[in-house]
Amino acid sequence: MTTLLFVHDAAAGHDTGPGHPERAARARAVAAALGAPDFAGLERREPPQAGREALERVHAPEYVDLVLANMPERGHVRFDADTVASPGTKEAALRAAGATTAAVDALVGGEADTAFCAMRPPGHHAEPARAMGFCFFNSIAVGAAHARAVHGLGRVAIVDFDVHHGNGTQAVFWDEPDVLFASTHQMPLYPGTGAERECGAHGQVYNTPLPPGAGGKAFRERFEERVLPAVEAFRPELILVSAGFDAHRADPLAQLELDAGDFAWATRRLLAAARRHAGGRLAAVLEGGYDLEALEECVGAHVATLAGA
Numbered sequence: 095m096t097t098l099l100f101v102h103d104a105a106a107g108h109d110t111g112p113g114h115p116e117r118a119a120r121a122r123a124v125a126a127a128l129g130a131p132d133f134a135g136l137e138r139r140e141p142p143q144a145g146r147e148a149l150e151r152v153h154a155p156e157y158v159d160l161v162l163a164n165m166p167e168r169g170h171v172r173f174d175a176d177t178v179a180s181p182g183t184k185e186a187a188l189r190a191a192g193a194t195t196a197a198v199d200a201l202v203g204g205e206a207d208t209a210f211c212a213m214r215p216p217g218h219h220a221e222p223a224r225a226m227g228f229c230f231f232n233s234i235a236v237g238a239a240h241a242r243a244v245h246g247l248g249r250v251a252i253v254d255f256d257v258h259h260g261n262g263t264q265a266v267f268w269d270e271p272d273v274l275f276a277s278t279h280q281m282p283l284y285p286g287t288g289a290e291r292e293c294g295a296h297g298q299v300y301n302t303p304l305p306p307g308a309g310g311k312a313f314r315e316r317f318e319e320r321v322l323p324a325v326e327a328f329r330p331e332l333i334l335v336s337a338g339f340d341a342h343r344a345d346p347l348a349q350l351e352l353d354a355g356d357f358a359w360a361t362r363r364l365l366a367a368a369r370r371h372a373g374g375r376l377a378a379v380l381e382g383g384y385d386l387e388a389l390e391e392c393v394g395a396h397v398a399t400l401a402g403a
Contacts, residue, residue, distance in 0.1 A: 256338025
């Protein structure tokens with residue numbers, strides 16, 4: 095199995111200011127995980143900056159204008175109470191979105207089976223015309239839209255196991271029957287969306303909320319009962335994963351009790367589905383994960399699974 099890593103120093107150049115959980119140290123923790131000897135043989139590629147055409151398949155043109163025009167040359171700008179931009183944010187956000195399109199190109203082009211986009215800021219809370227939850231552009235949605243528009247893929251599945259519901263991804267594809275969105279997340283928790291009754295305009299959204307305190311057993315059972323059957327029935331030509339690791343028991347922003355083994359298990363199950371339906375093609379995009387030791391451990395377990403270690 096061939097796995098690509100999309101990495102760039104710009105991920106650490108996005109500065110959210112003192113005390114912010116989505117901090118540059120996250121990029122260093124991910125880099126430490128990927129620096130393990132087991133990953134020395136994996137090809138690393140520099141992600142491009144996403145262009146307007148790719149962004150506007152997901153975001154309103156006036157919103158793209160607003161984000162780009164308000165990126166600061168010095169200091170910080172708040173797009174909302176949680177979503178902070180610095181002089182390095184523009185490049186980081188554009189490369190985070192560009193990593194997903196480059197990963198899709200590589201997988202569809204047969205250059206690799208799997209890919210991990212090790213970039214920040216995260217993206218799954220960004221709505222078509224709204225920055226929120228640390229997110230500016232919805233990177234995974236940009237990748238899914240690129241797969242359909244550029245490569246003509248008919249069915250793309252997005253699976254999100256971040257502890258927070260991917261409200262932005264759900265909003266982007268709510269009316270799109272050929273993009274499945276399946277999410278496990280804690281509820282109640284920010285952003286307050288993701289109830290099971292939210293099932294998309296065509297029944298292609300599968301929300302699977304978990305109560306505070308739920309652990310690996312509950313996560314695996316619900317993943318088996320709801321997420322995996324939805325993916326199997328959909329028969330995707332590509333699987334994309336919003337790989338947030340903040341459902342780990344050590345994470346400060348939530349109250350689930352998962353460990354690195356649970357994320358590796360979910361990754362293996364999704365890889366098996368990708369082999370059955372998508373020619374093995376699966377790309378993962380870093381989302382949350384705010385305890386640095388847990389993030390490093392979980393990224394290592396996730397990428398080892400992607401690479402077949």
